[in-house]
Amino acid sequence: MTVDMAATPRTTPDGQDDWVVLAAAPSARRRRERPVRFRRVVVQLxxxxxxxxxxxxxxxxxxxxxxxxxxxxxxxxxxxxxxxxxxxxxxxxxxxxxxxxxxxxxxxxxxxxxxxxxxxxxxxxxxxxxxxxxxxxxxxxxxxxxxxxxxxxxxxxxxxxxxxxxxxxxxxxxxxxxxxxxxxxxxxxxxxxxxxxxxxxxxYSVVTARADDLWRGFSGILLSSLAAVFVLLLPVAWALVSRTRRAQHARERALLRAIDASAGERRRIAATLHDGAVQQLAAASFAVSAAAERAAAGGDTVEAARLHATAATVRTTLGGMRSLLVDIYPAGLRSAGLETALRDLTSSVAAHDAEVLVDIDPDVAERLAADEQEAVFRVAQEALRNAAKHARPGRVELRLHRSGPHARLLVADDGSGFVAGPDASPDGHFGLALMTDAAEQVGAALALSSAPGGGTRVRMDVELT
Incomplete structure (x- = not known):
């Protein structure tokens, strides 16, 4: 069962101090390079x-x-x-x-x-x-x-x-x-x-007067020298700023091309699997099920049972393949947006008879860039998958809201939990590594809190721009 938390408000205790930091805070690592401005360089000079x-x-x-x-x-x-x-x-x-x-x-x-x-x-x-x-x-x-x-x-x-x-x-x-x-x-x-x-x-005034004379002569030379150096450095600074801007633009264009190429390749692989292997598995499932029905009608119960087991295996494989397609290219995220995609994710947990409470701020979801939305989706997906697969929770919360200058994703469950630490995860490190990689790719902060019998909480902070 999925419940909208806007109608059932509840505060999740995410302010405790037992969090294990898995990815650096946004203030400690800047995801986007600030553009180099000539005025800033001149001020620094x-x-x-x-x-x-x-x-x-x-x-x-x-x-x-x-x-x-x-x-x-x-x-x-x-x-x-x-x-x-x-x-x-x-x-x-x-x-x-x-x-x-x-x-x-x-x-x-x-x-x-x-x-x-x-x-x-x-x-x-x-x-x-x-x-x-x-x-x-x-x-x-x-x-x-x-x-x-x-x-x-x-x-x-x-x-x-x-x-x-x-x-x-x-x-x-x-x-x-x-x-x-x-x-x-x-x-x-x-x-x-x-x-x-x-x-x-x-x-002693003769010393003071002489010192003043020496300082006036020295300061004149110093000021004129520094002014000359400053003026001479301006064209050099302009050339360096121009070159740095061109390099930044080239990196941004290369990054955009790489992202587009990656998204296109994932889309192509997903389409190939959907139109090929998925369809073939679906057809095989129907064919084997039909053969099982014919065997049962003919009185061959042993063959019918064997064919039904084969059909079940094919359907299980088909379900895994469809889940893989969602992992490779979450179509709902691109077509319906982050809010809808996150709500769809909770269905896998609700299917395990867990109460799911969802609280998503649409404005926060829309302010995130495309790569940030995908990172939030990946972390939420992995956290919910871990909860459904390992924790056997009775209640799961998914929240996306604003917390100061950040968009905060919080996924919390009241399941079995585990011993939390930098080297501990409920699924042998792999799920933890996936979430950490997704957060680090967009410069987000990721933290984990869990204890045996105390449930698990995953928190991700993405800096809003």
């Missing part, structure tokens, strides 16, 4: 250019900053050398070592000019024991601090030492508002050879 520009800009910013720091430190060292040789050391006297007022009176105007001309932020002159002999900030004069390693190195191995200043040291208490400074140590000597340490600080 532009995005790639932006990504490259951002990456190079980040790296370039770091490189230019480091390069500017190195150059700034080098320039500060040279400037400090020049100041020490030309202005500071010639003005030093041995009397200044004990007379801080004399040091201030002589060195203050020289240092003041240096601060203006050489853009020096701070000047300190140290004795070897860490006392500040002179500074442009009078608050530091006479104070004693521990010389850091760079200062000691500059004194012990006479050399100019330059770098980024660590303004957390105690002697830099009055420079911390600047946050970062370039610092240079350079030894100088009094007329009698007493070593002193000349320390000069320079604003």
């Amino acid at each position: 532009a995005a790639a250019v932006v990504v490259v520009l951002a990456a190079v800009a980040l790296v370039g910013s770091v490189v230019s900053r480091r390069s500017a720091e190195q150059q700034g430190v080098h320039d500060a060292a040279q400037t400090t050398d020049l100041l020490a040789q030309s202005t500071i050391q010639p003005a030093l006297t041995d009397a200044m070592l004990t007379d801080s007022a004399l040091a201030r009176r002589v060195l203050a105007p020289i240092v003041r000019d240096s601060l203006t001309v050489a853009s020096v932020s701070r000047v300190k002159i140290w004795t070897a024991d860490g006392r500040i002999l002179f500074s442009d900030d009078s608050r530091l004069i006479g104070r004693v601090f521990t010389l850091d390693d760079e200062a000691v190195s500059s004194l012990t191995t006479p050399s100019t030492v330059a770098g980024i200043s660590d303004l957390t040291r105690p002697e830099n208490v009055f420079e911390r508002r600047d946050r970062r400074l370039l610092e240079v140590y350079r030894p100088v000597w009094t007329p009698t050879g007493v070593p002193l340490l000349f320390e000069a600080y320079y604003p």
Whole structure:
């Protein structure tokens, strides 16, 4: 008995999580290739250019900053050398070592000019024991601090030492508002050879300005180069897109020809079998049945029984041949549509005294492409055949409806079931393989759920376009 589920609604529990996935989901594999569009390629190229520009800009910013720091430190060292040789050391006297007022009176105007001309932020002159002999900030004069390693190195191995200043040291208490400074140590000597340490600080803004100059020059070259590459790639991209489109069209035409050839060949084989072997088997069945009747009328019961058995065998073979014709070329699917073909399929289960409930959304069935309809038909056919042959169900449901962006086929029975798994099927793997192949050919998702005594459910999702 077949019942229309539109009149007898029932929800099949297809939302459980015991499904075994047999074919990949439509979102994981695209059945149809998206057409290649030149606009999309241009957008992708532009995005790639932006990504490259951002990456190079980040790296370039770091490189230019480091390069500017190195150059700034080098320039500060040279400037400090020049100041020490030309202005500071010639003005030093041995009397200044004990007379801080004399040091201030002589060195203050020289240092003041240096601060203006050489853009020096701070000047300190140290004795070897860490006392500040002179500074442009009078608050530091006479104070004693521990010389850091760079200062000691500059004194012990006479050399100019330059770098980024660590303004957390105690002697830099009055420079911390600047946050970062370039610092240079350079030894100088009094007329009698007493070593002193000349320390000069320079604003970090010179590094920032130099880095900006380097970046502006670099960015101009970068932008013009990327723009040139982008323009040069456009004709190449156009040629590749055109070639890819031609290849896609050629594959689509070849696929359509193959599908048409396959359908034509199946139709020819089905027609040949129907007009040949099927008709001959039908004629043989009638002839043997007539011979059995004549033998029975003549009183030869043994011969009549033998002929009746032969006729039954021929009829069974004829039924199998007709089923094979439906498998090879389901005429109802092409002539009457998917909905009618699916309803016709349920007759084989209803013939086994099972209650069949059918719920098919005609709009969903019509939206499927021809190859998708055939795949749905094949999966439903195999699922119903397995149910009728192996499960001995009392109730079977066949549903085709919309589920989100997909058309969902669900075939469920309350039969004997089996242990479901990727390598388990009720008919020795063959039926499962047929359903999986049909789903994979159209990029559909196929899942199976079954348990001994718990029935079987087959679910197929086809993406609607």
